Amino acid sequence: MPAKARDNIERLDAYVPGEQPGYAQTSGGGAVVLKFNTNESPYPPSDAVLRAVRGLSAEALRLYPPADAAEFRAAAAAAHGLTPGHVIATNGGDELLRLLITVFCEPGNGGIGTTAPSYTLYPVLAAIQDTPVCVVDRVGDDFALPGDLAQRWNDAGCRLAFLVNPHAPTGRLEPLDTVRALAEAFDGLLVVDEAYVDFAEGDALPLLRDEARGDVVILRSLSKGYGLAGLRFGYGLADPTIIATLDKARDSYNTDIVAQVAATAAVRDVDYARSTWQKVIDERARLTGELRRRGFAVPDSASNFVLAAVPGGGAARAEAIYRHCKTHGVLIRYFGNQPRLGDRLRITVGTPAQTDRLLGLIDSAP
Numbered sequence: 001m002p003a004k005a006r007d008n009i010e011r012l013d014a015y016v017p018g019e020q021p022g023y024a025q026t027s028g029g030g031a032v033v034l035k036f037n038t039n040e041s042p043y044p045p046s047d048a049v050l051r052a053v054r055g056l057s058a059e060a061l062r063l064y065p066p067a068d069a070a071e072f073r074a075a076a077a078a079a080h081g082l083t084p085g086h087v088i089a090t091n092g093g094d095e096l097l098r099l100l101i102t103v104f105c106e107p108g109n110g111g112i113g114t115t116a117p118s119y120t121l122y123p124v125l126a127a128i129q130d131t132p133v134c135v136v137d138r139v140g141d142d143f144a145l146p147g148d149l150a151q152r153w154n155d156a157g158c159r160l161a162f163l164v165n166p167h168a169p170t171g172r173l174e175p176l177d178t179v180r181a182l183a184e185a186f187d188g189l190l191v192v193d194e195a196y197v198d199f200a201e202g203d204a205l206p207l208l209r210d211e212a213r214g215d216v217v218i219l220r221s222l223s224k225g226y227g228l229a230g231l232r233f234g235y236g237l238a239d240p241t242i243i244a245t246l247d248k249a250r251d252s253y254n255t256d257i258v259a260q261v262a263a264t265a266a267v268r269d270v271d272y273a274r275s276t277w278q279k280v281i282d283e284r285a286r287l288t289g290e291l292r293r294r295g296f297a298v299p300d301s302a303s304n305f306v307l308a309a310v311p312g313g314g315a316a317r318a319e320a321i322y323r324h325c326k327t328h329g330v331l332i333r334y335f336g337n338q339p340r341l342g343d344r345l346r347i348t349v350g351t352p353a354q355t356d357r358l359l360g361l362i363d364s365a366p
């Protein structure tokens with residue numbers, strides 16, 4: 001008889017990651033697949049990253065890695081004008097999310113607050129911890145935050161709340177004043193998920209650097225802006241007392257030596273990363289314009305993707321375009337029956353040549 005898991009795990013609908021074709025397909029071994037469905041960078045990581053990885057000795061692999069990722073923490077702190085005590089390194093930003101819920105949310109009560117639509121991993125992580133989720137709908141065509149957002153999270157007794165900024169899947173950016181006001185009005189700890197902030201103007205760093213707020217955690221990821229989704233590296237920024245608490249509960253060796261060395265080289269070479277961000281920002285403008293010219297409704301995005309509502313036909317038309325692109329080796333994100341997103345497609349910004357290929361497929365879709 002199979003072992004029985006905790007009831008909440010038995011009941012759990014697991015997180016469904018975006019489609020990932022096999023390694024062979026994306027590395028030239030099979031049909032070429034262009035991935036515009038999970039927001040990876042279209043550009044490779046910095047040469048400095050590859051050099052750092054190649055330079056690893058057998059000895060570095062034989063030994064355990066630094067448990068505190070000290071070099072990475074110092075590099076990230078220097079990049080952000082903070083101290084290493086403000087930084088925790090994690091196995092992708094996703095590990096930080098899980099760690100935050102483990103540390104701050106009780107099973108049974110004191111759960112998380114989110115907005116909808118949002119990153120679908122949040123409720124899954126909450127369900128694993130068996131802690132409640134207070135989902136507050138964003139309002140209007142532009143998916144704005146409702147004025148009573150913090151109040152509703154407070155009424156539900158949320159210990160943590162997650163604000164993706166820039167927002168996924170719309171690309172909408174809340175200004176710093178809005179984030180600060182939310183942190184002040186919310187009784188718990190506000191997690192500002194800045195997985196996409198590299199493509200936006202402005203971030204929540206002043207809340208930590210200049211205002212030393214103790215009620216905010218910022219999430220960063222190397223998956224989107226540094227061309228390192230395969231590495232699995234992210235980090236959190238917060239007041240050192242919060243970081244010290246999180247440190248108590250993480251796996252002792254939660255990031256491996258290859259990842260630490262690569263991630264450190266990546267954040268030290270932020271100039272290279274910035275040059276790729278600018279290319280993505282330029283191409284985002286062109287993709288947005290081209291889609292609008294074809295009748296799609298596309299809000300301005302501060303991220304490395306756009307959310308496009310298809311002209312006429314609604315969900316059926318969105319699905320037809322998605323399937324046509326997939327048949328021709330191009331993956332985009334179609335949301336199926338997710339509320340309010342059925343007639344929309346989320347498309348990662350690629351290189352100019354990749355955008356041309358995508359637009360060609362959209363034009364030839366039945």
Ligand SMILES: *Cc1c(COP(=O)(O)O)cnc(C)c1O
Binds near residue numbers: 119164193220222232
């Ligand atoms: C990509 C992403 C993350 C973190 O991803 P990792 O690959 O685990 O670093 C966090 N939040 C959102 C909204 C994301 O899209």
